[in-house]
Amino acid sequence: MKCRKCGAEISESAKFCENCGAPIEAEVNETPVTSEAPVVNEEVVATAVEETVSAAAAVGEASFAETKETFSPIPEEPVKKKKPVWAGITAAVVGVIAILAVLVCCTKVGGNLFRKIFFSPEKYLAYVLQDNFGKSIDDGLTVYDEYIKNYGNADKMDVGVKFEVALGDEFSNYVAEYASELSSEAEWVTWVKKATIEYGVKGFEGDKEFRLKVGANDVDLVSGSAVLMKDGNVYFSVPELVTKTLHIELTPEQTEAFSKITDMSEAIYKELPTKPELQNISKKYLKAIFNNVKDVKRTNDTIAVEDISAKATVLTMDLDDVVLTQMEIDLLEEFLKDEEFEKIWNRVYDAYEEVLSDASSVTTISGDADSYEEIKNNAQTALDAAKEKLAKLEDKSLENEVKATIKIYVDNKGVISGWDIHDDETTFSYIQPSKGGRFGVKAVVGESGDDGITVTGTGKESADVVTAELTAFADNEKLFDVYINNFDKSINKKGEGSFDIAITNVNFGEDSESDLEVLKEIIGDTNVGFYYKGTVSKNNAEVSMAIGNGEKNLFSVGAVTEIKDASAIEVAGKDSALELNFDDETAMVELIKAVDGETLVKNLRDAGAIEELASTLESSLAYLKSLAEYYDY
Numbered sequence: 001m002k003c004r005k006c007g008a009e010i011s012e013s014a015k016f017c018e019n020c021g022a023p024i025e026a027e028v029n030e031t032p033v034t035s036e037a038p039v040v041n042e043e044v045v046a047t048a049v050e051e052t053v054s055a056a057a058a059v060g061e062a063s064f065a066e067t068k069e070t071f072s073p074i075p076e077e078p079v080k081k082k083k084p085v086w087a088g089i090t091a092a093v094v095g096v097i098a099i100l101a102v103l104v105c106c107t108k109v110g111g112n113l114f115r116k117i118f119f120s121p122e123k124y125l126a127y128v129l130q131d132n133f134g135k136s137i138d139d140g141l142t143v144y145d146e147y148i149k150n151y152g153n154a155d156k157m158d159v160g161v162k163f164e165v166a167l168g169d170e171f172s173n174y175v176a177e178y179a180s181e182l183s184s185e186a187e188w189v190t191w192v193k194k195a196t197i198e199y200g201v202k203g204f205e206g207d208k209e210f211r212l213k214v215g216a217n218d219v220d221l222v223s224g225s226a227v228l229m230k231d232g233n234v235y236f237s238v239p240e241l242v243t244k245t246l247h248i249e250l251t252p253e254q255t256e257a258f259s260k261i262t263d264m265s266e267a268i269y270k271e272l273p274t275k276p277e278l279q280n281i282s283k284k285y286l287k288a289i290f291n292n293v294k295d296v297k298r299t300n301d302t303i304a305v306e307d308i309s310a311k312a313t314v315l316t317m318d319l320d321d322v323v324l325t326q327m328e329i330d331l332l333e334e335f336l337k338d339e340e341f342e343k344i345w346n347r348v349y350d351a352y353e354e355v356l357s358d359a360s361s362v363t364t365i366s367g368d369a370d371s372y373e374e375i376k377n378n379a380q381t382a383l384d385a386a387k388e389k390l391a392k393l394e395d396k397s398l399e400n401e402v403k404a405t406i407k408i409y410v411d412n413k414g415v416i417s418g419w420d421i422h423d424d425e426t427t428f429s430y431i432q433p434s435k436g437g438r439f440g441v442k443a444v445v446g447e448s449g450d451d452g453i454t455v456t457g458t459g460k461e462s463a464d465v466v467t468a469e470l471t472a473f474a475d476n477e478k479l480f481d482v483y484i485n486n487f488d489k490s491i492n493k494k495g496e497g498s499f500d501i502a503i504t505n506v507n508f509g510e511d512s513e514s515d516l517e518v519l520k521e522i523i524g525d526t527n528v529g530f531y532y533k534g535t536v537s538k539n540n541a542e543v544s545m546a547i548g549n550g551e552k553n554l555f556s557v558g559a560v561t562e563i564k565d566a567s568a569i570e571v572a573g574k575d576s577a578l579e580l581n582f583d584d585e586t587a588m589v590e591l592i593k594a595v596d597g598e599t600l601v602k603n604l605r606d607a608g609a610i611e612e613l614a615s616t617l618e619s620s621l622a623y624l625k626s627l628a629e630y631y632d633y
Contacts, residue, residue: 233248305458417434440459453473466487487501
C-alpha cells in the first residue's frame with residue numbers, strides 16, 4: 001500500500017506514514033461486497049457504486065488537505081485532571097513562608113525573632129552570649145590586627161613618642177611662691193612649668209637609631225642619639241654637650257648579639273597569632289563556656305532610664321557550683337585538645353627563648369615564661385580537681401550553692417542591652433535602653449548601702465559618634481557629672497577615632513573645704529574636674545588628660561605617637577668622629593676637650609632656669625676642660 005501524500009510504500013497495519021508522518025486513510029474497495037440479496041439491474045448498481053466511490057474519495061482528499069498543515073506526528077497527551085483548590089492554596093502558603101523565612105533570617109530583627117520563637121531559652125541565651133561576645137572580640141581583633149601591621153616590621157619603621165607634663169600658670173606661680181617654705185632645693189625645679197621627654201626608634205635595612213630629647217618650657221635642652229650600623233660601627237652624639245660624634249666598633253659576636261636584642265620585638269611580633277587564628281580560637285572557647293547555660297527563664301520586660309524606655313527579652317539563670325564547674329571543665333578540656341593554640345604558643349615561646357638566650361651573652365636581660373608543657377600540666381591538674389568537684393556535687397556529697405544570679409536583657413535585634421549580676425551582698429548591673437537614636441544608661445556597682453555607686457543619664461548616638469550626660473550618686477548624694485561631648489565608637493572597632501570626655505562638679509567631701517579654698521585661690525573656681533581628649537589613627541595618636549576647670553588647668557599630661565616609613569640613617573660628623581676608648585688616656589683627653597657646654601647652658605637660660613643652676617653647670621664644665629688641658633700638657 002502506498003501513502004496518499006508522498007507515495008511511499010507502507011505496511012498494511014500502519015496508521016501513519018513512516019516517511020512523511022501523514023495519517024493513513026482507510027482504502028475504499030473498488031468492487032462492492034455482494035450479498036445474497038435479490039437480483040437487481042446490474043447496470044444501475046454499477047453506476048450508483050461508481051458515483052458513491054467518487055464522492056467518498058473527493059471528501060477524503062478535501063479533509064486531508066485542510067488538516068495537513070497543522071498535523072503533528074506526536075500524539076496528543078491525555079487531558080489532565082483538574083487539581084483541587086486546596087492544593088493551590090497550600091502551594092501559595094508554602095511559598096510565602098519560604099520568602100518570609102529568607103527575609104527573617106537575613107535581617108537582625110527577623111533573625112532574632114525567629115531564634116527567640118523556635119529556640120529553647122537555654123539555646124537562645126547561649127546564642128546571644130556567643131554572638132555578642134564574638135562581635136566584641138572581633139572588634140578588638142581588628143584593632144589588634146592593625147597594631148601588628150604597624151609595629152611588626154621594626155626594620156622599616158620610624159617611631160617617635162613624646163610625653164609632656166605641664167603646670168598651669170596659676171598653679172606654677174603658686175608652687176614657686178611657696179617653694180622656699182618647702183625646702184631650699186625646691187627652687188631648683190620650680191622654674192619648670194612644662195617638661196617634655198621624646199624618644200624614638202628607627203630601623204632601616206639593618207641599621208638602627210635610638211633617639212632621646214629632654215626639654216623644658218618649650219625649649220629643647222639636650223638631645224642624644226645612638227646609631228648601631230649593621231657593620232658593627234656604633235656612633236654616639238650629644239650635640240649640646242660634645243662638639244664631636246663618638247665612635248666605637250663592636251666585634252662580630254657583639255654586633256650579632258646586640259642586633260638580636262634590638263630585633264627582640266620584631267622577632268616575637270612575627271610569631272604572634274593572626275587575626276583569623278584568634279577568631280577561630282575564640283569561637284571554640286566561647287562555645288565551651290556558654291553552651292553550659294541551663295534552667296533559663298525567659299520573660300519580657302520594659303527597661304527604662306529617665307524618659308527613655310524599650311522592650312527587652314529578659315533571660316535569667318542561676319550561676320551555681322554545678323554550672324560554673326562544668327564551664328571550667330569544658331574550657332580546660334577544649335584547651336588541652338586545642339592543637340592550634342599549642343602551635344601558636346610554642347612558636348611565640350621559642351622566639352622569646354631565642355631572644356633571651358642571645359641577649360644573655362651581652363646583657364643582664366633575663367626572663368621566664370612557662371612552656372606549653374608546663375601550662376598543659378597545670379591545666380590537667382585543674383581539670384582533675386574540677387572533675388572531682390563535679391562528681392561530689394552530682395552525688396550530693398558536696399552542696400550545690402548558687403553563687404550569683406545573672407539577668408541578660410536582649411533588644412529586638414538580639415543585642416545585649418543590659419545585664420545584672422548579684423549575689424547576697426554585691427550588685428553589678430548595667431542597662432541601656434535605646435530608641436530613635438537616643439539611649440539611657442544606668443549602672444550600679446557595689447553593695448546596696450553606702451558603698452554602692454550609681455551612674456545614670458541619657459545620650460544620643462549619631463552614626464558612631466556618642467554624646468551623653470551622666471551623673472554618679474552614692475547613697476543619694478551626687479559625686480560627680482560625666483559629660484561625653486564626643487566619643488567615636490570606631491576606636492573600639494577600628495582602632496581610630498576621637499574622644500572628648502569630662503568629669504566635673506566633683507564632690508570632694510566635707511573634709512576638703514580647706515583644699516577647695518586653695519584651689520579657688522589658684523584658679524578662681526572650685527569646680528575642679530578631669531578632662532580627657534584625644535585622636536587616634538592607625539599611625540598616629542595624640543591624647544591628653546588635664547585637671548582644672550575647663551579653661552585653666554592645674555596641670556596636664558599628654559602623649560603624642562607618630563609612626564612613619566623609615567628612610568636611610570645618616571650620621572652627622574661620621575668622618576671626624578672621635579674614638580671612644582676608656583683604656584686610652586689620650587683618647588679620653590681628646591674627649592674632654594670636645595666637651596662644650598655653652599649650648600646647654602644657653603638652653604637652660606632660654607628655658608627660664610634659675611641663674612644659680614645655669615652658672616653652676618657652666619663652672620663645672622669649665623673645670624672639667626681645665627683638667628683636660630692639664631693632662632694634655
